Amino acid sequence: MAYSDKVIDHYQNPRNVGSFGTSKEVAQRKDVGVGIVGAPECGDVMQLQLRINEQGVIEDAKFKCFGCGSAIASSSLATEWIKGKSVDEALTIKNTQIVEELSLPPVKIHCSVLAEDSIRSAIADYKKKNGLGAEQVAEAAAHH
Amino acid sequence: MAVKLPIYLDNAATTRTDPRVVEAMLPYFTEKFGNSASRNHKFGWEAEDGIDLAREQAAALIGASPKEIVWTSGSTESNNLAIKGAARMYAKHPEGTTGVCRGHIITALHEHKAVLDPCKRLQNEGFEVTFLEPPADGVITREMVAAVMRDDTILVSLMWGNNEIGTINEVPEIGALCHERGVIFHTDATQWVGKMPTDVERDHIDLMSWSGHKMYAPKGVGALYVRRRNPRVRLEAIQDGGGHERGMRSGTLNVTGIVGFGKACELAMHEMDSERERLLTLRRKFERELSERLEVVQVNGHAERRLPHIANISFGFVEGESLLMGIKEIACSSGSACTSASLEPSYVLKSLGVGDELAHSSLRLSLGRWSTEEEVDYAIQAIVKAVNHLRTMSPLWDLHKEGIDVSKIEWQTH
Numbered sequence: 243m244a245y246s247d248k249v250i251d252h253y254q255n256p257r258n259v260g261s262f263g264t265s266k267e268v269a270q271r272k273d274v275g276v277g278i279v280g281a282p283e284c285g286d287v288m289q290l291q292l293r294i295n296e297q298g299v300i301e302d303a304k305f306k307c308f309g310c311g312s313a314i315a316s317s318s319l320a321t322e323w324i325k326g327k328s329v330d331e332a333l334t335i336k337n338t339q340i341v342e343e344l345s346l347p348p349v350k351i352h353c354s355v356l357a358e359d360s361i362r363s364a365i366a367d368y369k370k371k372n373g374l375g376a377e378q379v380a381e382a383a384a385h386h
Numbered sequence: 387m388a389v390k391l392p393i394y395l396d397n398a399a400t401t402r403t404d405p406r407v408v409e410a411m412l413p414y415f416t417e418k419f420g421n422s423a424s425r426n427h428k429f430g431w432e433a434e435d436g437i438d439l440a441r442e443q444a445a446a447l448i449g450a451s452p453k454e455i456v457w458t459s460g461s462t463e464s465n466n467l468a469i470k471g472a473a474r475m476y477a478k479h480p481e482g483t484t485g486v487c488r489g490h491i492i493t494a495l496h497e498h499k500a501v502l503d504p505c506k507r508l509q510n511e512g513f514e515v516t517f518l519e520p521p522a523d524g525v526i527t528r529e530m531v532a533a534v535m536r537d538d539t540i541l542v543s544l545m546w547g548n549n550e551i552g553t554i555n556e557v558p559e560i561g562a563l564c565h566e567r568g569v570i571f572h573t574d575a576t577q578w579v580g581k582m583p584t585d586v587e588r589d590h591i592d593l594m595s596w597s598g599h600k601m602y603a604p605k606g607v608g609a610l611y612v613r614r615r616n617p618r619v620r621l622e623a624i625q626d627g628g629g630h631e632r633g634m635r636s637g638t639l640n641v642t643g644i645v646g647f648g649k650a651c652e653l654a655m656h657e658m659d660s661e662r663e664r665l666l667t668l669r670r671k672f673e674r675e676l677s678e679r680l681e682v683v684q685v686n687g688h689a690e691r692r693l694p695h696i697a698n699i700s701f702g703f704v705e706g707e708s709l710l711m712g713i714k715e716i717a718c719s720s721g722s723a724c725t726s727a728s729l730e731p732s733y734v735l736k737s738l739g740v741g742d743e744l745a746h747s748s749l750r751l752s753l754g755r756w757s758t759e760e761e762v763d764y765a766i767q768a769i770v771k772a773v774n775h776l777r778t779m780s781p782l783w784d785l786h787k788e789g790i791d792v793s794k795i796e797w798q799t800h
Contacts, residue, residue, distance in 0.1 A: 253711055256779060264784075265788060278781065280797065283742035285707075287781055287797070288781070307779055308781060308782045309708065311707065314779060
């Protein structure tokens with residue numbers, strides 16, 4: 243399969259790879275929202291960690307991804323887009339925008355869906371930890 | 387020595403045609419272009435001579451008589467003709483006799499689709515099929531077959547060497563069992579013939595499929611060995627027409643392809659022994675160095691009973707397609723889901739009980755006549771680099787490093 247130049251660039255030079263600590267450490271941190279979506283048997287697991295300040299602005303974002311090149315590129319791109327955005331702005335990002343930006347073929351659309359889900363899941367985790375907006379948490383959870 | 391890129395390590399998919407094979411074929415395109423079935427002029431006789439020689443070359447490679455070779459378009463056709471042709475010929479009851487088994491067939495879950503799918507079609511025609519579950523090492527033994535054989539078993543079809551993992555079934559032993567029990571034995575020997583010594587008498591084979599393009603002949607030509615004595619095996623034809631190949635496979639013969647097939651058999655006969663040793667040394671180096679230089683590496687299939695040219699290796703916590711992307715100058719295959727457009731990883735690895743995360747993370751590297759040690763060294767370097775790059779990005783690798791068993795986590799599946 244031929245990849246777009248943007249996918250290859252994100253694969254070779256992924257933006258914002260990393261985490262804000264081990265899984266146990268970030269579970270304790272109220273300023274970090276963690277989203278892990280996908281499953282190894284499907285060949286895709288995305289982990290997104292967002293560091294969010296008291297004003298609800300995403301100060302930093304880190305990702306890790308087990309998946310094909312398109313999955314890596316989708317999660318790398320997602321971190322670029324949400325850094326500096328408010329939580330509400332981040333929730334407006336749609337998978338179709340990722341598909342368009344990376345020129346993903348139809349067989350790879352699920353990679354972009356996973357990236358959108360990881361944003362929702364990480365924000366839901368942040369809100370849950372901080373006792374914010376139960377409805378929005380429920381809405382994000384229902385998405386899965 | 388500088389390595390020429392890209393490197394071809396997908397010889398189990400297909401091989402480069404040997405230039406000596408091409409040379410043998412050339413006159414049959416423009417000079418000796420006759421139809422081998424034209425019995426009344428020189429053009430036909432020349433073509434027939436070419437076919438006859440190829441038949442002798444193919445038969446000699448496997449210890450058969452030239453009359454026992456049926457030309458086909460490749461292993462898929464050979465397998466179809468052998469399995470459907472034998473089942474329908476040796477069926478116990480007429481088709482449509484409701485509720486009565488027409489005969490029992492034994493095969494295994496990690497066979498090629500060109501064996502599994504004909505068997506599934508026969509199930510719809512009233513045959514019963516046992517699909518043996520391979521053990522973790524991938525080797526089907528005589529005991530496993532004996533344990534499921536029934537009084538109404540008519541056919542056993544088990545491959546000699548597996549195309550994905552290279553494991554070698556106990557074919558001579560299973561053949562002997564079949565002959566003791568009066569059951570027809572077919573083997574798909576596509577990855578075996580030309581690499582390993584074959585003798586259809588010694589090894590108790592009744593029907594054997596193999597393909598030209600896996601042994602340095604062109605694509606589109608294959609052979610089916612059909613035993614003529616002790617027992618004489620009969621097949622119901624699938625393709626009817628001019629009665630070519632003693633009525634078993636009608637259709638004008640692919641003279642150029644068959645001439646090339648014969649030449650490739652002759653070359654294999656002379657070069658097989660030294661080539662096998664050379665490829666085995668290279669394969670072992672591949673497996674040894676990758677296992678030493680990377681953590682959580684699994685060489686799939688039996689440790690010893692494997693073909694010299696196929697290595698199937700899983701790299702834990704790295705996804706196969708992204709790994710291929712990282713080694714794009716190396717042409718090889720992945721057992722990953724993404725390459726097949728379905729979300730299922732390799733059914734062969736799954737049938738061996740290889741976990742999903744390792745099945746998604748596998749590479750099949752297959753060596754051939756022109757593979758060099760420099761190429762293998764280059765590929766090892768590239769794979770180590772790509773695996774390490776991807777592990778820095780892998781959340782599963784982090785979890786593994788934290789001591790968490792990834793297979794015990796409840797994932798949200800989509």
